[in-house]
Amino acid sequence: xxxVTQSPTHLxxxxxxxxxxxxxxxxxxxxxxxxxxxxxQGPQFxxxxxxxxxxxxxxxPPRFSGLQFPNYSSELNVNALELDDSAxxxxxxxxxxxxxxxxxxxxxxxxxxxx
Amino acid sequence: xxxxxxxxxxxxxxxxxxxxxxxxxxxxxYPSLFWYVQYPGxxxxxxxxxxxxxxxxxxxxFEATYRKETTSFHLEKGxxxxxxxxxxxxxxxxxxxxxxxxxxxxxxxxxxxxxx
Numbered sequence: 001x002x003x004v005t006q007s008p009t010h011l012x013x014x015x016x017x018x019x020x021x022x023x024x025x026x027x028x029x030x031x032x033x034x035x036x037x038x039x040x041q042g043p044q045f046x047x048x049x050x051x052x053x054x055x056x057x058x059x060x061p062p063r064f065s066g067l068q069f070p071n072y073s074s075e076l077n078v079n080a081l082e083l084d085d086s087a088x089x090x091x092x093x094x095x096x097x098x099x100x101x102x103x104x105x106x107x108x109x110x111x112x113x114x115x
Numbered sequence: 116x117x118x119x120x121x122x123x124x125x126x127x128x129x130x131x132x133x134x135x136x137x138x139x140x141x142x143x144x145y146p147s148l149f150w151y152v153q154y155p156g157x158x159x160x161x162x163x164x165x166x167x168x169x170x171x172x173x174x175x176x177f178e179a180t181y182r183k184e185t186t187s188f189h190l191e192k193g194x195x196x197x198x199x200x201x202x203x204x205x206x207x208x209x210x211x212x213x214x215x216x217x218x219x220x221x222x223x224x225x226x227x228x229x230x231x
Contacts, residue, residue: 004158033218042119042204042221043159056216090158104219106151106158 002027004093004107012113013081021076021110023091031055031095032074033104034066037088049074078112086114117142121205121222128195128229136190136225138179138205146207148172148181148188149219153202162190162203195229202226 005024013019025032031050035043045058049068063079078085088111092104122137150162163172168183177192205222
């Protein structure tokens with residue numbers, strides 16, 4: 001059984017650019033949540049996808065968007081990058097059923113630097 | 116709203132010392148509580164959890180008790196090792212309504228360094 005994987009590991013972009021981050025969920029999991037972890041802070045919930053639809057969203061602007069695919073992998077897209085978007089982006093997958101009650105398993109994260 | 120407050124770090128201890136990292140929370144109802152650990156360069160790993168008042172979560176020598184009366188979930192370990200050096204996050208599961216969909220609300224983290 002493979003765990004949650006994320007790509008790329010590191011990424012450097014400039015202000016105004018767009019970025020796509022990818023996450024493969026753990027086998028058997030149909031729910032993916034994305035979190036942003038700024039340096040020295042705890043992770044903050046961005047949004048969640050369940051069965052290919054957005055199923056909850058934190059306090060992030062619309063330029064943060066996502067997708068989930070039939071195999072339950074997911075993408076996080078960020079448009080018009082700002083310096084404050086520099087952070088570690090964590091993906092977490094959880095199992096079938098009522099998503100809010102299942103343990104989330106985290107990937108290693110993608111470190112995004114915006115210059 | 117729901118929030119988690121944990122003690123500021125960094126915390127530096129000698130090997131075999133006793134560890135306490137304080138965590139208090141604000142929430143409606145009775146959320147599940149968690150401690151996660153993040154080793155350098157890695158993602159988050161669930162360390163332990165408690166789902167109702169007076170539950171004690173434990174794992175790898177770490178313990179935390181869900182105290183409803185003090186809204187606390189302090190992390191303790193009797194004898195730390197160098198390999199315990201990491202950042203520790205206290206978290207609660209947010210409500211299933213209002214957009215959070217039961218996702219996690221984290222504290223800011225406490226960095227622990229254990230010296231030999």
